[in-house]
Amino acid sequence: xxxxxxxxxxxxxxxxxxxxxxxxxxxxxxxxxxxxxxxxxxxxxxxxxxxxxxxxxxxxxxxxxxxxxxxxxxxxxxxxxxxxxxxxxxxxxxxxxxxxxxxxxxxxxxxxxxxxxxxxxxxxxxxxxxxxxxxxxxxxxxxxxxxxxxxxxxxxxxxxxxxxxxxxxxxxxxxxxxxxxxxxxxxxxxxxxxxxxxxxxxxxxxxxxxxxxxxxxxxxxxxxxxxxxxxxxxxxxxxxxxxxxxxxxxxxxxxxxxxxxxxxxxxxxxxxxxxxxxxxxxxxxxxxxxxxxxxxxxxxxxxxxxxxxxxxxxxxxxxxxxxxxxxxxxxxxxxxxxxxxxxxxxxxxxxxxxxxxxxxxxxxxxxxxxxxxxxxxxxxxxxxxxxxxxxxxxxxxxxxxxxxxxxxxxxxxxxxxxxxxxxxxxxxxxxxxxxxxxxxxxxxxxxxxxxxxxxxxxxxxxxxxxxxxxxxxxxxxxxxxxxxxxxxxxxxxxxxxxxxxxxxxxxxxxxxxxxxxxxxxxxxxxxxxxxxxxxxxxxxxxxxxxxxxxxxxxxxxxxxxxxxxxxxxxxxxxxxxxxxxxxxxxxxxxxxxxxxxxxxxxxxxxxxxxxxxxxxxxxxxxxxxxxxxxxxxxxxxxxxxxxxxxxxxxxxxxxxxxxxxxxxxxxxxxxxxxxxxxxxxxxxxxxxxxxxxxxxxxxxxxxxxxxxxxxxxxxxxxxxxxxxxxxxxxxxxxxxxxxxxxxxxxxxxxxxxxxxxxxxxxxxxxxxxxxxxxxxxxxxx
Ligand code: BGC
Numbered sequence: 001x002x003x004x005x006x007x008x009x010x011x012x013x014x015x016x017x018x019x020x021x022x023x024x025x026x027x028x029x030x031x032x033x034x035x036x037x038x039x040x041x042x043x044x045x046x047x048x049x050x051x052x053x054x055x056x057x058x059x060x061x062x063x064x065x066x067x068x069x070x071x072x073x074x075x076x077x078x079x080x081x082x083x084x085x086x087x088x089x090x091x092x093x094x095x096x097x098x099x100x101x102x103x104x105x106x107x108x109x110x111x112x113x114x115x116x117x118x119x120x121x122x123x124x125x126x127x128x129x130x131x132x133x134x135x136x137x138x139x140x141x142x143x144x145x146x147x148x149x150x151x152x153x154x155x156x157x158x159x160x161x162x163x164x165x166x167x168x169x170x171x172x173x174x175x176x177x178x179x180x181x182x183x184x185x186x187x188x189x190x191x192x193x194x195x196x197x198x199x200x201x202x203x204x205x206x207x208x209x210x211x212x213x214x215x216x217x218x219x220x221x222x223x224x225x226x227x228x229x230x231x232x233x234x235x236x237x238x239x240x241x242x243x244x245x246x247x248x249x250x251x252x253x254x255x256x257x258x259x260x261x262x263x264x265x266x267x268x269x270x271x272x273x274x275x276x277x278x279x280x281x282x283x284x285x286x287x288x289x290x291x292x293x294x295x296x297x298x299x300x301x302x303x304x305x306x307x308x309x310x311x312x313x314x315x316x317x318x319x320x321x322x323x324x325x326x327x328x329x330x331x332x333x334x335x336x337x338x339x340x341x342x343x344x345x346x347x348x349x350x351x352x353x354x355x356x357x358x359x360x361x362x363x364x365x366x367x368x369x370x371x372x373x374x375x376x377x378x379x380x381x382x383x384x385x386x387x388x389x390x391x392x393x394x395x396x397x398x399x400x401x402x403x404x405x406x407x408x409x410x411x412x413x414x415x416x417x418x419x420x421x422x423x424x425x426x427x428x429x430x431x432x433x434x435x436x437x438x439x440x441x442x443x444x445x446x447x448x449x450x451x452x453x454x455x456x457x458x459x460x461x462x463x464x465x466x467x468x469x470x471x472x473x474x475x476x477x478x479x480x481x482x483x484x485x486x487x488x489x490x491x492x493x494x495x496x497x498x499x500x501x502x503x504x505x506x507x508x509x510x511x512x513x514x515x516x517x518x519x520x521x522x523x524x525x526x527x528x529x530x531x532x533x534x535x536x537x538x539x540x541x542x543x544x545x546x547x548x549x550x551x552x553x554x555x556x557x558x559x560x561x562x563x564x565x566x567x568x569x570x571x572x573x574x575x576x577x578x579x580x581x582x583x584x585x586x587x588x589x590x591x592x593x594x595x596x597x598x599x600x601x602x603x604x605x606x607x608x609x610x611x612x613x614x615x616x617x618x619x620x621x622x623x624x625x626x627x628x629x630x631x632x633x634x635x636x637x638x639x640x641x642x643x644x645x646x647x648x649x650x651x652x653x654x655x656x657x658x659x660x661x662x663x664x665x666x667x668x669x670x671x672x673x674x675x676x677x678x679x680x681x682x683x684x685x686x687x688x689x690x691x692x693x694x695x696x697x698x699x700x701x702x703x704x705x706x707x708x709x710x711x712x713x714x715x716x717x718x719x720x721x722x723x724x725x726x727x728x729x730x731x732x733x734x735x736x737x738x739x740x741x742x743x744x745x746x747x748x749x750x751x752x753x754x755x756x757x758x759x760x761x762x763x764x765x766x767x768x769x770x771x772x773x774x775x776x777x778x779x780x781x
Pocket of ligand 1: 069087088145192271272396487
C-alpha cells in the first residue's frame with residue numbers, strides 16, 4: 001500500500017514537473033503565465049562580473065565568461081538560460097587569461113568607431129560587424145555592448161573614439177551596417193548610450209538640457225536610423241539625465257520616442273549602474289527599461305513590493321518580461337550554441353587590416369607619398385607610440401588582442417628597416433616609463449588604469465644632436481604622435497588636444513634636420529580623437545591620421561605609405577584650429593559639480609541634480625556651426641586626400657515616387673593611380689519658417705576601386721522625410737516647400753557639382769516628448 005502511494009505521488013509530481021513549460025519561441029505567453037512574481041522580478045534585474053565586488057550584484061551567472069560585462073539571470077525551472085553581455089564596441093572585451101588554464105581568450109581588436117566611420121564604407125563596416133558577431137558567439141557571449149553612437153558634440157569628449165561622427169546621418173548609417181553585420185551571425189548588439197551622453201565629466205549625474213529640435217535632429221537621429229534600418233536586439237540607456245529625467249527612467253525617451261514613434265521591438269537595458277539614487281526601480285520598469293545592469297537584490301524586492309502594494313502595475317512588469325523572453329529566445333545561449341573559444345584570427349586580421357587602411361585619413365601630402373618601391377629603405381622612427389602603438393582606447397572600449405603590429409613591425413613587414421639606435425632608446429624608455437608611472441601614480445590619478453582614462457606616458461625629448469645623427473642613416477623620418485583616452489574622463493586641452501612641448505620640439509627638430517638633407521618627414525597621428533594641427537602642419541611633408549586602427553595598425557599604415565592601398569578615408573568630424581572653436585565650448589562640459597578626480601579619490605560623491613549642461617549651440621554642432629557661421633577650420637568635415645584625383649559630373653536629381661529624391665552622380669578618376677572616392681551630398685534648404693544650417697549631409701556613397709580614367713555612376717535615394725526639420729510647435733517633422741539645392745563634393749568645404757529640385761511640403765506627426773524644463777538661450781543664425 002505504502003509502495004503504491006509513493007509511486008502515485010511520484011507520478012503526480014512528475015506530471016506537475018512536465019506541466020511546467022520550457023521556454024521556446026512559440027510559448028512565450030505560456031511561460032509568462034507560469035512565472036511567479038519573484039521570477040519575473042528577477043528576470044528584469046541582471047548580474048555583472050564582480051563589478052562592484054563579490055555579492056553586490058544579482059546573479060550567480062557572473063562568472064560564465066570571465067571578464068564579460070554582465071548577464072541576464074537564468075530560471076532553469078522554465079528553461080530560461082542566462083545570457084552574457086560583453087563590451088564592445090571595437091571587439092569582444094573579455095579576460096584574456098583565466099584561472100586554472102593555460103588557454104588564452106584574446107579577441108581581435110578592430111579599428112575604433114571613429115576609424116570605422118571614416119571609411120564611409122557601410123559594406124566594409126558590415127564585414128567588421130560580422131566578424132565581431134562571430135567572436136561574440138564563439139566566446140559564449142550573446143550581446144556585444146556596442147555600437148557606441150553618441151555624437152561628437154565637442155572634440156574634448158573622452159569617449160569620442162568609440163563614437164562615429166558629429167553628423168547623425170553618418171552615425172546612423174554606419175551603426176546600422178555594424179548592427180546588421182553582428183546580428184547576421186545570430187548574436188545581438190546593444191546600441192549605446194541612449195541618449196545625449198556627449199561628455200564624460202559627471203556623466204552619471206549631469207542633466208543634458210537640450211531643445212526638442214536638437215534632440216530629434218541630432219542626438220536621437222542616429223539611433224532612429226539604426227532602429228529603423230537594423231532592428232537592434234537591445235539598446236543601452238545612458239547614465240545622464242535629459243531635460244531633468246534620467247534616461248534610464250525616462251518614459252518619453254524609452255517608450256514614446258523609441259517604441260511609439262520608431263517602432264523599436266527589442267529590450268532596453270541600463271548603462272552599468274542599474275540602481276540610481278533618486279530613481280526608483282519601479283519608475284525604470286514603467287518607463288520601459290527591461291533590464292537593470294548590474295542590478296542589485298534590493299531592486300528585485302522593490303519590484304515585488306511595488307506590485308504587491310499597487311504602486312507598480314503587473315501589466316508593466318509582464319510587458320517587460322515578455323520582451324526579455326522574446327530577446328532570450330534569439331540568443332546563442334538559448335540555442336546552446338557550441339562556442340569554440342577559438343575565433344578565426346587570421347580571417348579577422350585581414351578584415352581589420354583592410355578596414356583600418358580605408359579609415360585612415362591622409363591630411364597632408366606634398367607629393368612624398370606613396371613611397372615608390374625601393375626608394376625608402378630605412379626610416380628613422382620617432383615618438384614612443386611608434387613602438388608602443390595604440391590599437392584602441394581604454395575603459396570598457398578596450399580589447400585584449402593577441403598582438404599589436406606597431407610601426408616598427410609594420411615597416412619591417414614591407415621590407416623597410418629602421419634605426420636600431422632609436423629603437424633602443426624608445427624601448428628602454430617605455431620599459432622604464434611603465435614602471436615609473438605605474439609606481440608614481442598620483443592618488444588623484446587612480447583612474448590611470450586600463451579601465452578609466454589615459455594610459456599614455458609622457459613623450460621624451462630627443463636632443464637635436466641625436467636627431468641629426470639619424471639623418472645620415474635614414475631615407476625618411478616618421479614621427480608618431482599618440483593620444484589615449486577612455487571612459488570617465490574628458491580630454492584636457494593642454495596635454496591632450498594640443499601638442500606638449502616635447503612633441504613640438506620633436507617635429508621642428510626632425511623636420512629641420514631631415515629637410516636640410518632633402519629627406520621627407522611623415523607624421524602619423526595615433527589618436528582616437530581630434531588633436532591640434534594648425535600650428536605645426538606646415539612642417540612635415542605628409543600627415544596621416546591613423547586613429548587607433550586595431551591590432552593590425554602598423555600593417556595598415558605600411559599599406560598606405562607604400563601605395564599598396566590608396567587612402568580613401570574622410571574625416572567624420574571637423575578638426576578645429578583651436579580646441580575652443582566649437583560652438584559647444586561655452587557649455588562643455590557645462591556647469592559641473594565641484595567633483596574632480598581628487599574628490600573621486602577621496603570618495604566624495606557629486607550632489608545629485610547639481611550638474612547640468614545647456615546645449616545653447618542647439619542644432620549648430622560640428623560643420624553645421626562652422627559652415628553656417630563661416631568659421632575657419634583646420635580640416636573640414638568630410639575631408640581626406642587621395643594619391644589620385646576625382647571629378648564629379650553634374651548630378652541628375654529627380655523625384656522618385658511621391659516621397660523620395662534620387663541623386664545620380666558620375667564620379668571619375670582623373671589622376672594616375674587607382675583609388676576610391678566618397679560622394680557626399682549636402683542639401684541646402686530654401687528659406688522658410690524654421691532656420692536651418694547652411695547645409696546638411698543627406699546622403700553619401702563610396703565608389704569601388706576606379707582605375708585612372710574610369711568612372712562610376714553612384715545612385716542615392718533620399719526620403720523627403722530626411723530633409724525635414726523638427727518643428728517643436730507642431731511636434732512634427734516638417735519639410736518645407738521650395739527649391740532645394742543638392743551640393744556634391746568630397747568635403748563640406750569642397751563642393752564641385754550642384755543641382756536643384758522643387759519639393760512640396762511634407763509633414764509627419766510625432767509624440768510630444770522631452771520638453772525642456774528650463775528655457776535655453778539658443779544660438780541663432
Ligand atoms: C560604460 C558602457 C559599458 C558598461 C559595461 C559602462 O561604464 O559606460 O559603455 O558597456 O560600462 O562595461
